[in-house]
Amino acid sequence: MKQIYLLLGIVLLALVGCRESLEDTISDYTGDGPVRYVGMCSNVTVESGWKRLTVKWKNSLDPNVVENKVTCSAGSYVFDTVVPAAVEECVIRGLEDASYEITVRAIDDKGNASLTTNEVKYGRPYTDNHEEVIGFTRGIMKHFFVKNNLVLFYGTWNANIERFWLEYTGTDNVKREHELNAAEFAKKFVLVEDVQVGKPVVLKRRGRLANCPDEIAFADYTLPHEPTLLSDFKLAMRERYGETDFKADFLNRTELELDYDLVSLEDILAFPNLTKLVLGKNRYMTSDKMTNSSELSDSKRALSLFCLDVAGKFLQGLEVERYNTHYFPEGTAGITDMKDANLVDLDALTTLDMTGWTVNCSPEVPGFDGNSLLDDNAKTIWKPLQHSGTARTFELTVDMKSIRSINGLKVMQADVAGVDINFLPIGVKIRVSGNGIDWQNPTYVEENTLGGAPGEATLIRFNRQYDIRYIRVMVSDRRYQTSNQASLGTLLGDIVPFQE
Structure with a gap:
């Protein structure tokens, strides 16, 4: 124990002996007296302007401050601005697009700088790239x-x-x-x-x-010369003509056929050589079903008429033919009404003798009679039971029993009335095959639009002639909501292949 007390005494004597030299060492770094910090600016804000940043702050009450230094930096760019002590705002001009770090320091009469605020401030000016x-x-x-x-x-x-x-x-x-x-x-x-x-x-x-x-x-x-076309118009062009490019070769065509609901007819102005516009010709429906006529958006109807007027004035010789009352009321100025004369086109089709053909349905439908889809009669229909479960997609596969040359299909809506009208499909997908194993899409689009009137025939023309044995038509349930419940269902009139 005595040895421990002796050791402590030696340490204390050593500390007392070096006190004077330690104080001398500290004074070398701190100078005489306590350390004094320069008063710090506060409440720094940065406002973005056009190719400039405006920095504002609140000065301290330190009487020794003679100026303030504002530093603006971004990457290798560093710019300092020095303003008098009384100033509390600085505008930094000529800035490019970047996020700039901003600091504000007060400088005293000896050149000492204050600390910055604890919160780093950033600003990004408005430029053409913003x-x-x-x-x-x-x-x-x-x-x-x-x-x-x-x-x-x-x-x-x-x-x-x-x-x-x-x-x-x-x-x-x-x-x-x-x-x-x-x-x-x-x-x-x-x-x-x-x-x-x-x-x-x-x-x-x-x-x-x-x-x-x-x-x-x-x-x-x-303003560019390349036109911007509406998405539904482009889809109509793809489905009718197989067009996806919409460059000069297509836009220079002289005739257009439009058949189904559109937002507007404005895009006809993209065709500088248009001489004939045909509306509704390919909707094969009788005059008593005109409640299902093709329509335009109510908000765009006046615009469509304006564009027709412009086209009629500057596209010399433009003819506008309209079947039934599609898009506009009967007797609209500048439009030639063709009534329902297009129905004769159906009689001119070259259809095939479908005797002995069969239709397979997947998933199976109780009591399914495939002959109802092959009799070219929209009143004898295929109609699965309606239900309230998950929507179904049916595959109706026609076996023509031998290889046939086919150019398209006449797909007919079921000629029904009442609630059943709500289940008429809005479109079908089509696949064809020569061997029942390898299938391909013969049309220009994934799903082909069907006319929405009961008994209406839609001619779906293939993108070329196909030598095939099997035709598959895919149709999905539609939902009909009543006040009490939702029902799902679908139905179809006929699938009739044709040649041209």
Whole structure:
């Protein structure tokens, strides 16, 4: 124990002996007296503007501060701005698109800098690459060049638009402007005549963004000549003509046939050489079923008539034929009504003798009679039991017993009334085979549209002639909701192959 006390005494003597030298060492680093920190700025905020950032802060009460230094950095870019001590705002201009780190330090009369705030501040200026700038409305939702004219469809005017206008060259070679103001937008669609379409038509825009204090001159936008087509119109073109490209070769065609519901007829203006437009010819339905006529969107009906007027005026010699009352009321100006004369086309089809053919149904349907689908009579129908379970898809496979050359199918809706009308299928998928093992799709689309009227025939033309033995038609249940329950069901009139 005495040895331990002796050791502690030696240590204490050593500490007392080095006290003076330790204090000298600390003073070498701290100087005389306590350490004094420069007063720190507070409440730093960063506001984004057009190619600039505005930094604001609250100065400290430190009387020794003589200036403030604002540092803006992003990657290898570092920029310092020094402002007098009384200033509490700094604007950093000429910035490119980046996320900048911002620090603010107070500097005293000896050049010492304060600490920064604990929270790191960042800012991103608005530039042409900013997604809000890129996404700012162009106002013009769609356009068409029609000969030496321009058709414009407008969106909605909003308070952030300062000024929109078009700059173009007239057919007289004079530079012109077309103002796009709130009154112009209210028209929804307009025709600008005598536009020299071989020269640029440029949209100019000035406006504001919700969180940007500056008015912005947005990048110029040159109206392209390639048309933008509605998705349902493109699907109709693919189903009718097998078209997927929509380049000049297709757009230069002179005749179009449109048959089923569409949002609008506006896309006919994409065809500069159109001479004939046929509406509803390929819907084979009798005049007493016209409640199922093809329709346009109610909000686009006036637009469709406007586009027909433009086409009639500038596409010289354009004929518009309409069967029954598809799309427009009877007697619409500029349209030649053909009534139901197209029904004679059904009689001209070359159909085959279907005696001895069979139809297999999968999944099986109790009491199934395949002959009802092969008698070319829409009143004798195939009708599985309705149910309230999971929707079914049926495969109806026709065996023609030998290889036949087929160009298409006449698929007939069941000629029914009452509740059964709600279960008429809206489309079918088709596959064909020569051996019953290898199957292929003979049409242009995965699912082919069926006319929705009871007893209506739809001619589904194959993309070429096929030498086949088997035809498979796939049809799915439709849901019908009543106030008490939902029912599922489907039905079909006939499947009749034809040759051309």
